[in-house]
Amino acid sequence: MAYLSSLTGASHGKRTELDKNRMVMGRHPECDLLIEAGAVSRQHARIDQVDGGYELIDLKSRNGTFLNGQLIDKPTRLSDGDLIRICDIEFSFHEPASKGSSELIIDSANFGTGFSTGLGASLSGSVSGSASGSFRASGSLSGSQLGILLVEDEQEARDQRAVQGKLDVRGSTYGVQLTTSAEVRLQAVLDITQNLGHSICLEEVLPKVLDTLFRVFLQADRAFIVLIEDGELVPKWINTRNSEQQENFRISRTVMREVMDSKEAIISLDASSDERFEMAQSISGFRIRSMIVAPLLDSKGQAIGAIQMDSLDTSRQFQKGDLEILASIAVQAGIAIDNAQLHEALLERTKVEQDLELARQVQRAFLPSQVPEVTGYQLYDFYRPADQVGGDYFDYILLSNDQLVIVVADVVGHGVAAAMLMAKLSAETRYCLASRHELADAVSLLNQRLMDMNLKRFVTLLCLKLDLSTGLAEIVNAGHMLPIWYQHQSQTVQEPGDDEAGSPLGIVKSEDYVSAKLQLALGDELLLYTDGISEAPNAQGAQYGTPRLRQLAGSSAGDITRLGQLVIDDLDVFTKDTRQADDMCLVILRRTR
Numbered sequence: 266m267a268y269l270s271s272l273t274g275a276s277h278g279k280r281t282e283l284d285k286n287r288m289v290m291g292r293h294p295e296c297d298l299l300i301e302a303g304a305v306s307r308q309h310a311r312i313d314q315v316d317g318g319y320e321l322i323d324l325k326s327r328n329g330t331f332l333n334g335q336l337i338d339k340p341t342r343l344s345d346g347d348l349i350r351i352c353d354i355e356f357s358f359h360e361p362a363s364k365g366s367s368e369l370i371i372d373s374a375n376f377g378t379g380f381s382t383g384l385g386a387s388l389s390g391s392v393s394g395s396a397s398g399s400f401r402a403s404g405s406l407s408g409s410q411l412g413i414l415l416v417e418d419e420q421e422a423r424d425q426r427a428v429q430g431k432l433d434v435r436g437s438t439y440g441v442q443l444t445t446s447a448e449v450r451l452q453a454v455l456d457i458t459q460n461l462g463h464s465i466c467l468e469e470v471l472p473k474v475l476d477t478l479f480r481v482f483l484q485a486d487r488a489f490i491v492l493i494e495d496g497e498l499v500p501k502w503i504n505t506r507n508s509e510q511q512e513n514f515r516i517s518r519t520v521m522r523e524v525m526d527s528k529e530a531i532i533s534l535d536a537s538s539d540e541r542f543e544m545a546q547s548i549s550g551f552r553i554r555s556m557i558v559a560p561l562l563d564s565k566g567q568a569i570g571a572i573q574m575d576s577l578d579t580s581r582q583f584q585k586g587d588l589e590i591l592a593s594i595a596v597q598a599g600i601a602i603d604n605a606q607l608h609e610a611l612l613e614r615t616k617v618e619q620d621l622e623l624a625r626q627v628q629r630a631f632l633p634s635q636v637p638e639v640t641g642y643q644l645y646d647f648y649r650p651a652d653q654v655g656g657d658y659f660d661y662i663l664l665s666n667d668q669l670v671i672v673v674a675d676v677v678g679h680g681v682a683a684a685m686l687m688a689k690l691s692a693e694t695r696y697c698l699a700s701r702h703e704l705a706d707a708v709s710l711l712n713q714r715l716m717d718m719n720l721k722r723f724v725t726l727l728c729l730k731l732d733l734s735t736g737l738a739e740i741v742n743a744g745h746m747l748p749i750w751y752q753h754q755s756q757t758v759q760e761p762g763d764d765e766a767g768s769p770l771g772i773v774k775s776e777d778y779v780s781a782k783l784q785l786a787l788g789d790e791l792l793l794y795t796d797g798i799s800e801a802p803n804a805q806g807a808q809y810g811t812p813r814l815r816q817l818a819g820s821s822a823g824d825i826t827r828l829g830q831l832v833i834d835d836l837d838v839f840t841k842d843t844r845q846a847d848d849m850c851l852v853i854l855r856r857t858r
Contacts, residue, residue: 645828
């Protein structure tokens with residue numbers, strides 16, 4: 266169930282469940298959420314459940330209702346982490362966890378000295394942190410699920426908080442300082458360096474870094490590491506010294522971004538009165554008294570996140586020297602994070618390549634493993650996908666009545682999706698040929714079955730049925746390239762079936778395909794191919810073209826394997842120094858008697 270968490274005012278820390286379809290907020294005692302402040306209207310605003318979500322509506326209040334710092338004048342959709350402000354009272358809105366999403370339960374009553382966890386990890390079962398308490402989660406965690414909220418401070422704060430590469434130190438009275446000895450600090454930095462240098466598992470190392478920082482900075486109450494993921498700042502690790510701190514942890518996006526943009530670490534000995542943070546609600550509202558923030562940079566010097574430590578007690582502030590220590594640790598941590606991310610990307614790429622190799626092997630199993638031996642004919646085939654898997658398809662299907670069916674097809678596009686449809690096409694083609702006696706009827710049925718799948722993809726297909734005893738060939742063309750027919754006796758080349766060709770499969774459900782017939786004589790050849798061959802580009806962008814195939818037909822002195830190799834060699838010469846643009850398939854048939 267969604268809820269509001271009170272961030273300011275007398276009800277600070279109170280959680281209000283949005284358990285009604287309409288929740289009215291205001292000063293009137295009968296409001297669902299009572300806000301006892303004089304400037305608040307009697308019925309100030311309300312939250313409605315609409316279409317599975319929540320909308321914030323201002324009820325024509327005197328002082329207006331603000332969402333993330335902006336005055337609203339119409340129903341506005343709420344998102345997880347949004348800040349609602351009514352006069353000087355502020356709430357944060359939190360969505361319920363969706364079905365199947367991660368669940369995190371923190372037993373705060375059992376925590377000892379603190380806790381830390383890597384939010385980017387996938388956790389299951391029981392996990393122990395640095396404290397004696399326990400928490401459990403499944404799936405991938407987000408900052409909001411640990412009660413961490415990144416807030417965007419108002420624009421005025423950005424203007425007044427520019428760091429400009431300087432370390433700002435305000436006030437001359439620091440109070441009682443809690444410090445560690447130089448030996449302890451040096452050993453802690455060495456421990457961190459060793460941990461970062463010998464591990465690429467950030468989910469283990471960086472929480473330990475935060476634990477070690479708490480040994481160095483005794484004045485610190487909280488520590489955060491925030492990383493950039495897909496252009497957004499995401500809280501990844503948190504450590505708190507005291508289990509009684511607030512459930513919701515608010516981090517200023519503005520401060521983090523300024524540190525990363527300037528690539529300068531900053532320190533404030535009194536954040537509550539520091540003019541750079543004067544308008545930052547996430548600083549003053551959370552009562553941060555002293556803080557240091559350092560950017561995390563990768564090996565190229567680009568900001569990939571930031572680390573922040575802060576204190577909530579005026580008697581426990583950071584010193585100027587603390588900034589240098591945190592900055593040096595941040596440099597090492599940034600490089601370690603960058604290396605770990607590169608390692609994870611390499612592992613993911615390796616896994617993808619392994620999956621694609623397996624897919625290639627599976628797809629190849631759908632294609633003929635060898636050329637069938639049929640008396641009186643020679644066959645040659647060539648198949649080369651543009652990627653590890655492809656969408657081109659060919660097959661030889663021997664029917665019981667001394668007939669051979671040759672299929673050459675091309676699924677639009679290439680890659681995994683095309684390969685999956687190609688596998689389905691293989692099974693469907695065999696089913697339709699077994700279900701219909703006439704070749705044209707079988708192709709029409711195949712088209713209908715593909716249309717029923719509603720795949721929004723089309724397939725060009727050339728299906729040839731050959732009577733092995735007579736040499737009579739029947740061709741059905743569904744939007745495919747015309748076959749090249751070399752007639753040995755006349756030494757002429759034709760492209761039969763143009764008038765009978767129909768639409769590609771998967772476009773018109775009611776398409777009735779018709780066949781064209783031709784009589785193969787001794788020495789005649791048929792070349793069936795896909796557009797990956799005829800449209801293959803060279804370095805200048807010109808296409809290989811059908812005329813080159815027509816010219817090569819009949820040039821092998823009756824050696825069908827030599828003809829196939831002549832075509833492929835000529836194609837490779839033409840496309841030299843270019844990347845293969847599409848899948849390629851070639852099948853050649855020659856009558857030998």
